[in-house]
Amino acid sequence: MPSANAVAKVPIEAGSEPEKRLRNRAATEQAILAAAKRLLAEEGFQNFGINAVARGAGCDKQLIYRYYGGLDGLVEAIGADLGSWVRDRIPDDNGGMFLLTYGDLMERLTLLFLDALRGDPLMRRIVAWEVSENTEQVRRLSEARSKALAGWIDRMRGSLAPPKGIDAVAVNALIFAAVQHLVLSAAVSGQCAGLALKTAKDWEKAAVALKRIVRGVYG
């Protein structure tokens, strides 16, 4: 290997990573944010820290402090993305379907929410984080998430009103809580309270039960 030093001076990445991200702040910021989201989604909030994110982004942690003001700012940037989550993951129309009753609406909402949460590991980790810690970080994230979700629900609801005599806020809180815990538990252990949740058939059972619950309350 002749002139090894001269070659080594240029990192070997000629064939490994063609993109170098050299002196490009915007790209680096995006890389950091992407690494943070990926890390949080894949590893969970347990080992989520400055060092891990910097390692994942392939840059120095100092840049995280410079560009985001530390982990807090980075987490807030993640929270800002949650608004787009709703737009990306959940259709904002009814797919040509007519929702005649509040029960129709809630059935569709809960099933959509179930599938969306099942398919989004980042969101699951955030939900798990919310019920595990009470730091300012998490509170901000939680707020952003609930706000985005509430807005989406409002848009879907249209002019439909819940039946009189039913505390829809409380009932819906329980239903959404059920979906969240079910999906979280399934993602971690593949089951929830004795109900296996691995195969498509398992999930179909869960969906049927969920519909039955919703219809049991709202008809």
Added chain:
Amino acid sequence: MPSANAVAKVPIEAGSEPEKRLRNRAATEQAILAAAKRLLAEEGFQNFGINAVARGAGCDKQLIYRYYGGLDGLVEAIGADLGSWVRDRIPDDNGGMFLLTYGDLMERLTLLFLDALRGDPLMRRIVAWEVSENTEQVRRLSEARSKALAGWIDRMRGSLAPPKGIDAVAVNALIFAAVQHLVLSAAVSGQCAGLALKTAKDWEKAAVALKRIVRGVYG
């Protein structure tokens, strides 16, 4: 200060902590276990570690390795206590009440479970832990908990069977999931999906909604 060394030789704890727990293995083991449970209940699983437990128990961490074989063994010892949790926290009879239908049973079970979970911070932390991590530790804990709970439910059920045509396992999984997430979220943030959960009145609303859901399914 004459003979300061001699005085310092005896720790000042003469007036601070009358109990010394000197060379008493059984007592030390209990102190460690109690400290672990207290720490887990009050601080959560995030900062739960060998050093923290040793600090909380007021002894050296080496003893945790000796007596429990490390954190894993200690966690298992906590899991072994979960069986007694059911016995302590939840009555195993029906309080002289006659449960005529499966709906009666489930209403009573869910409300009992709700209150029991609300009143037990340790159990809440364990549930939050279960949906946040997937280590062997947590899996063992989870298993112990679900086993104890299933046993209790079985004892309560007696000969009552769910209505035909209803997938009770799936429905009940959702209902228990709802209770768990509701209580966890409330404990952390005082609310769940927009439903405030602080005052007794708030919880009464939640209980009414829960009853409505159960009755909606099981009549």
Added chain:
DNA sequence: ATTGCTAATCACCGAACGGTGACAAGGTGG
């Protein structure tokens, strides 16, 4: 009093953490 067992403590290790200040590298305007 001496021996021996065991409960309990101490001292230390390497690693990882969050955080910070100093410095090198790369474009840009004069």
Added chain:
DNA sequence: CCACCTTGTCACCGTTCGGTGATTAGCAAT
């Protein structure tokens, strides 16, 4: 060409973590 500003990197700090010998301290039997 030079000075300047931004981007990126490096080295280091103090602290905490999990984990492991080596050591001390209390009690019982002989």
